[in-house]
Structure formats: structure tokens, C-alpha cells
């Protein structure tokens with residue numbers, strides 16, 4: 107999915123497709139990958155010892171090659187998002203034919219859609235008694251994935267990882283899909299790829315699995331990834347075989363970096379070490395200057411600017427505490443559209459906001475609307491890095507009003523909430539008359555007297571209110587910073603439990619922008 111428009115057509119050569127296998131947990135992703143792999147490594151090229159490196163190549167009977175990426179669903183779509191691309195060309199959506207469509211099936215589907223890659227549905231576990239492929243087709247049709255048999259354009263294939271049924275058909279469909287895509291790359295240029303996995307190996311130092319997107323990497327190349335750099339010491343495949351070069355779509359293990367890169371980061375070969383140092387210095391400066399805040403602002407401004415310039419869709423991802431509110435929200439937002447702008451729901455589900463949601467929103471350039479739910483800690487961090495805007499609401503109408511206002515090109519809220527810090531509840535005392543007093547430890551930021559507070563239990567919002575008291579030992583205090591213990595009570599709320607998290611926020615007035 108690499109953009110090869112800069113390469114002249116005569117330099118382009120066909121490259122193998124990169125395929126991601128995704129689906130609900132236990133529906134058989136790993137089993138299918140293993141089965142495909144075993145059936146195809148038999149031609150003696152490998153000594154049988156294969157390592158997990160997160161990506162590997164399978165040779166089809168006709169000699170075509172297919173590269174499978176073996177990472178958790180959403181991670182396969184990281185990297186290159188900004189340009190609307192992803193590291194995969196085709197997604198195989200595995201659905202157990204006995205279980206049918208499950209929540210993570212839908213999530214995976216939406217990821218593939220946001221990345222704009224074609225989908226092949228593998229209906230697995232056909233050997234099982236309750237297998238009902240018709241049901242899978244019906245269920246997916248409800249999500250607008252229509253089988254070819256029914257006049258749609260999605261290939262559905264019944265398979266069994268256990269008996270091997272249909273696996274050849276699946277490979278054939280992949281070959282077919284690949285032909286349609288006409289994937290090309292220019293092996294002549296300097297290598298450019300994406301990090302699929304990375305780790306620090308005790309003996310070998312930083313190790314990264316790289317998938318080549320364009321060009322060719324050579325042993326000895328100087329490479330840059332993020333703000334890390336190094337010399338490509340060795341190119342090793344999943345069978346531990348060393349190679350001198352790696353061309354387009356080829357996965358390989360890279361040794362010789364000076365620090366461990368992150369999955370999803372872009373890696374490229376540069377002319378020489380000086381150039382590498384210059385790029386790294388420039389990147390570090392940028393990081394210092396801009397920070398996540400600037401990125402975040404840019405994404406919102408971009409969104410509204412897009413809307414005003416007549417872009418027809420406002421992508422939104424909805425997470426809520428109960429099905430009713432998620433559905434009501436989705437419906438109302440859909441209705442809020444006008445002839446010029448429409449709300450596009452890229453994903454909706456119940457539960458807290460996860461890292462996968464953030465990655466999906468980032469890919470689709472969507473705002474996340476959280477309805478009585480909060481983000482998981484990791485999701486929050488990723489949202490900051492990715493510059494994804496997450497907004498929280500307790501009242502459906504507020505959310506709709508704000509989205510409507512945004513759609514009208516007016517950024518409505520001139521009051522914004524600012525999170526100041528959070529605390530863990532370590533003890534709860536019940537004082538006569540006063541009610542529940544939480545013995546807390548402020549884990550980050552600070553808390554001020556009279557602050558707003560959200561009470562979270564396992565990432566789910568339990569209560570949103572105001573602090574009634576803030577004390578250290580026996581004294582009322584104005585503020586408590588991270589690293590200190592204090593006692594707090596929440597106005598009109600006594601159902602505090604040990605293990606709850608308090609998140610503190612204040613309401614700030616800001617000048618309306620736009």
C-alpha cells in the first residue's frame with residue numbers, strides 16, 4: 107500500500123501482497139496461519155526451526171509469494187496512517203462458523219475498512235458440528251459485507267484449520283485478489299519499510315522485524331527509524347537464514363540499531379551516517395518544539411477545516427456504557443447530518459475506550475465520543491501520541507449539540523475541561539454524618555479544592571461530580587500534588603471503593619477559535 111507515484115513506471119516491478127489475518131479471539135487466526143505455513147515450508151528450504159518474527163512468507167504452488175503479518179489486529183494497520191495507507195494489502199477476516207460474528211470481528215472489520223484494504227472472509231471450523239456458514243454470511247451482510255454469491259463483492263471461503271479444508275481455496279483467492287490489486291514497487295531505490303515488531307535481545311541488542319515497503323535494504327546500509335539510527339548489521343529471515351538484501355514486501359529481522367524502535371514506525375536507508383545524524387537531530391528538535399498538544403490541536407483544526415471546505419463526512423467513533431445509549435447516539439448523529447455534511451460512524455461498541463479504538467480513530471481521522479466511559483491508561487497515552495481527539499459526554503444531547511455545532515462550522519465549546527491529575531483510592535473510611543472518606547494517593551498531576559472529579563472503576567465511569575473536601579492529615583488544604591497522600595470526599599457520593607481511580611478536572615474558559 108506504499109505510494110509509488112514518485113517512481114517512474116518502468117522501474118516498477120510486481121511485489122508480493124502483504125496479508126493480515128484478523129478476527130475474534132479463538133476463532134482460529136493462529137491455527138490458520140500455522141496450517142498455511144506448514145503446508146508450504148515443506149519444500150526443504152528451511153531446517154524446520156522457525157522463529158516467531160511477526161511476519162513470514164509463504165510460497166504458493168504457482169510460485170507466487172504471499173507475506174503474512176502475524177500481529178494483533180489493529181497493530182497491522184499502524185504506520186503510514188497519515189497518508190491513508192497501511193502496511194497490509196489484504197485482510198483475511200476469520201470468523202468461526204459455529205460462533206458467528208462477535209464484537210472483535212466487527213472491530214477488525216472496521217479497522218480493515220478504515221485502512222481501505224479489501225477483505226476476504228474465512229469461515230473457519232467448518233469441521234465442527236454447529237458450523238453454519240449461512241449465518242456468518244447473513245451476519246456480515248448486516249454490516250454491509252455482502253458475499254459474491256449474493257451479488258456483493260466480498261469473497262467468503264469455508265475453511266477448517268484442523269482438517270485443511272478450503273485452505274487451498276483461500277490461497278487461491280489471495281492470489282486472485284493480488285492480481286486485481288496489481289501491487290508494484292521499485293526494487294532499485296533505497297529501502298523503506300515499516301517496523302512490525304521490536305524487542306531488546308540480550309545477546310543481539312535491539313532487534314526489529316521490518317517489512318520492506320519499497321526499494322531494497324542491503325547489509326551495511328545506514329538506517330533511520332524514529333530518532334534511532336544504526337547500521338544494518340544483519341538481514342535474517344524467519345528461518346534464521348541470513349541474506350544480503352531484502353526487497354519489496356519482504357519481512358526480515360534487523361540487527362544493529364542503537365535503540366529499540368516502536369512497532370508501526372517507518373524505517374529507511376539513508377546515504378551516509380552524517381545524513382542519519384542530521385535527520386535524527388532534526389526529529390529530536392521537532393519533538394521538543396511541538397509536543398503532543400500541538401499535534402492534537404492540529405488534528406481538530408484539520409477536521410473542522412475539512413468540514414468547512416466541503417468534505418462530506420465527519421468521521422466519528424462511539425463508545426458507550428450500554429447498547430441503548432450507543433445506538434441512540436449513532437442514530438441521532440446520523441440524523442444530524444445535512445446535505446453538505448454527514449456524520450460517518452466508523453465504529454461503535456460498548457465498553458471503555460481501548461488502544462484499538464484510538465488506532466482506528468487515528469486511521470479514519472475520527473473523533474472519539476465517549477459516553478459514560480473512560481479511556482484505558484494505554485489508550486490515553488496512544489491518543490496523545492497520535493493526536494486523536496477524545497470527547498466525553500454524560501448527556502446525549504450535549505454530544506449531539508457539539509457535533510452539530512462543529513458541522514455548522516462553529517466550534518462551540520468556549521468552556522473546555524482540563525484534566526489536572528488523578529489519584530488511587532487506597533482506603534475508604536465511613537465517618538458519621540460526613541459519609542465516605544477516601545484515603546488517596548495522588549499518582550499524577552495535582553488536585554485542587556473544589557475540583558471536579560470522575561470516579562472510575564476499571565475504566566468505567568461510576569460518578570462525575572465535585573470534591574467536597576480535600577485534607578492532608580487533619581487540615582483542609584488547597585492543593586495536593588502527585589506523590590502525596592490525602593483524604594477526600596465527594597459531594598453526594600458515598601459508594602467509593604478501594605481500588606477506584608479519581609480523575610480531577612477543572613473547567614476553563616477559552617476564546618472561541620475558528
Ligand code: GDP
Pocket residue numbers: 129130131132133134135136137138230231232233234265266267268269
Ligand atoms: P486465535 O485466537 O484466533 O488465534 O485462535 P486459535 O488458532 O488459537 O484457535 C482457538 C481454538 O480453536 C484452538 O483450540 C484451536 O484448536 C481451535 N480451532 C482452530 N481452528 C479450528 C478448526 O478449523 N476446527 C476446529 N474444530 N477447531 C479449531
